[in-house]
Amino acid sequence: xxxxxxxxxxxxxxxxxxxxxxxxxxxxxxxxxxxxxxxxxxxxxxxxxxxxxxxxxxxxxxxxxxxxxxxxxxxxxxxxxxxxxxxxxxxxxxxxxxxxxxxxxxxxxxxxxxxxxxxxxxxxxxxxxxxxxxxxxxxxxxxxxxxxxxxxxxxxxxxxxxxxxxxxxxxxxxxxxxxxxxxxxxxxxxxxxxxxx
Amino acid sequence: xxxxxxxxxxxxxxxxxxxxxxxxxxxxxxxxxxxxxxxxxxxxxxxxxxxxxxxxxxxxxxxxxxxxxxxxxxxxxxxxxxxxxxxxxxxxxxxxxxxxxxxxxxxxxxxxxxxxxxxxxxxxxxxxxxxxxxxxxxxxxxxxxxxxxxxxxxxxxxxxxxxxxxxxxxxxxxxxxxxxxxxxxxxxxxxxxxxxx
DNA sequence: ATAGCCTCTTGAACGACGTTCAAGAGTGCG
DNA sequence: CGCACTCTTGAACGTCGTTCAAGAGGCTAT
Numbered sequence: 311x312x313x314x315x316x317x318x319x320x321x322x323x324x325x326x327x328x329x330x331x332x333x334x335x336x337x338x339x340x341x342x343x344x345x346x347x348x349x350x351x352x353x354x355x356x357x358x359x360x361x362x363x364x365x366x367x368x369x370x371x372x373x374x375x376x377x378x379x380x381x382x383x384x385x386x387x388x389x390x391x392x393x394x395x396x397x398x399x400x401x402x403x404x405x406x407x408x409x410x411x412x413x414x415x416x417x418x419x420x421x422x423x424x425x426x427x428x429x430x431x432x433x434x435x436x437x438x439x440x441x442x443x444x445x446x447x448x449x450x451x452x453x454x455x456x457x458x459x460x461x462x463x464x465x466x467x468x469x470x471x472x473x474x475x476x477x478x479x480x481x482x483x484x485x486x487x488x489x490x491x492x493x494x495x496x497x498x499x500x501x502x503x504x505x506x507x
Numbered sequence: 508x509x510x511x512x513x514x515x516x517x518x519x520x521x522x523x524x525x526x527x528x529x530x531x532x533x534x535x536x537x538x539x540x541x542x543x544x545x546x547x548x549x550x551x552x553x554x555x556x557x558x559x560x561x562x563x564x565x566x567x568x569x570x571x572x573x574x575x576x577x578x579x580x581x582x583x584x585x586x587x588x589x590x591x592x593x594x595x596x597x598x599x600x601x602x603x604x605x606x607x608x609x610x611x612x613x614x615x616x617x618x619x620x621x622x623x624x625x626x627x628x629x630x631x632x633x634x635x636x637x638x639x640x641x642x643x644x645x646x647x648x649x650x651x652x653x654x655x656x657x658x659x660x661x662x663x664x665x666x667x668x669x670x671x672x673x674x675x676x677x678x679x680x681x682x683x684x685x686x687x688x689x690x691x692x693x694x695x696x697x698x699x700x701x702x703x704x
Numbered sequence: 705a706t707a708g709c710c711t712c713t714t715g716a717a718c719g720a721c722g723t724t725c726a727a728g729a730g731t732g733c734g
Numbered sequence: 735c736g737c738a739c740t741c742t743t744g745a746a747c748g749t750c751g752t753t754c755a756a757g758a759g760g761c762t763a764t
Binding site for chain 2: 720721722
Binding site: 342343344354355357358363364 | 749750751752753754
């Protein structure tokens with residue numbers, strides 16, 4: 311029994327690893343059953359013993375990406391304990407840095423759509439929430455007198471705004487731009503939001 | 508000759524129309540050769556006489572969507588000739604309104620990725636630029652003393668930021684929300700950016 | 705030790721997809 | 735009326751995600 315569980319767990323791990331490499335190499339479109347099976351050293355059917363379908367596998371890869379993103383944002387966390395604005399600026403830069411360095415993995419987070427009627431698992435939304443929480447403390451420090459709900463809305467607006475700048479910037483839609491320009495836009499947005507709030 | 512051109516043009520029109528309906532109904536995933544051919548009353552192969560592939564057809568649909576979006580943003584244009592901030596607020600509301608009302612068509616604009624090495628046509632980027640230009644005049648009125656390049660960057664940051672709020676909001680990622688909450692975030696972002704700039 | 709059971713694994717098979725292309729239909733011109 | 739040429743057709747091809755009958759392999763009870 312534990313032997314079987316081990317095999318299963320190892321295969322799961324291997325598949326996520328291989329799928330992650332495929333995404334990093336060729337985006338979501340590169341997640342294909344037969345090549346994955348070959349790279350993982352199993353039969354095509356074996357994938358479906360471990361994941362319900364390829365969407366489930368992609369979800370598992372994406373949650374890993376979220377963990378990596380969370381780590382990148384955690385690393386800038388302790389650096390500005392008494393300067394919330396610089397902290398937020400650093401978070402913005404970290405977000406852009408991650409997206410620019412791991413563009414295809416990061417893009418898979420938003421490009422991937424669950425099929426109709428596929429419920430997003432809790433462990434996924436929880437992860438997303440964890441990412442977002444990095445903004446909570448700086449906003450609390452900056453606006454201690456405002457109600458928490460208002461601060462949360464401001465934080466969401468800023469996060470989504472920065473995300474939009476990165477998304478459109480890296481897409482090259484709205485004119486091709488390079489990372490420094492995108493970084494400047496984020497800095498402007500953060501500063502403006504804090505100054506205007 | 509003109510007869511043939513007419514047939515061709517009519518088929519093209521019909522296909523775009525049918526593909527647009529398919530996207531509005533079931534998103535990009537619903538753009539499939541055989542159903543489209545059936546709905547348009549032609550053979551599957553006929554699609555490829557008019558478009559290089561389905562991506563070309565989707566591009567044609569998307570440029571139509573951009574035209575509709577442009578129209579929605581143009582309509583709010585003349586309403587606040589002497590209040591640039593309200594003009595910008597109205598543009599943000601119009602963008603959200605369009606995206607909320609035509610979610611699948613709007614989403615197709617960003618969800619669709621050209622295959623590797625497929626160049627985005629000029630008539631497409633031109634259209635995108637036209638959309639963005641709506642922000643130019645209000646920013647020029649608000650910050651007449653700043654260099655135009657700086658104003659453009661501010662406008663791009665605000666546009667992308669608002670887009671991010673709409674995108675994450677309608678996705679339901681980062682917590683499910685309804686349109687009024689998204690609208691409030693955009694209002695906050697616009698006000699903050701203008702106040703902070 | 706071994707027989708029996710049950711789960712895991714396999715890869716051929718299925719239907720649907722985008723795209724192609726040989727063959728047929730249709731059109732305009734001499 | 736016949737020729738040449740283009741447009742149109744849908745069967746066919748390769749690939750996709752997914753399924754499932756059949757075989758392999760290990761665990762338990764005797």
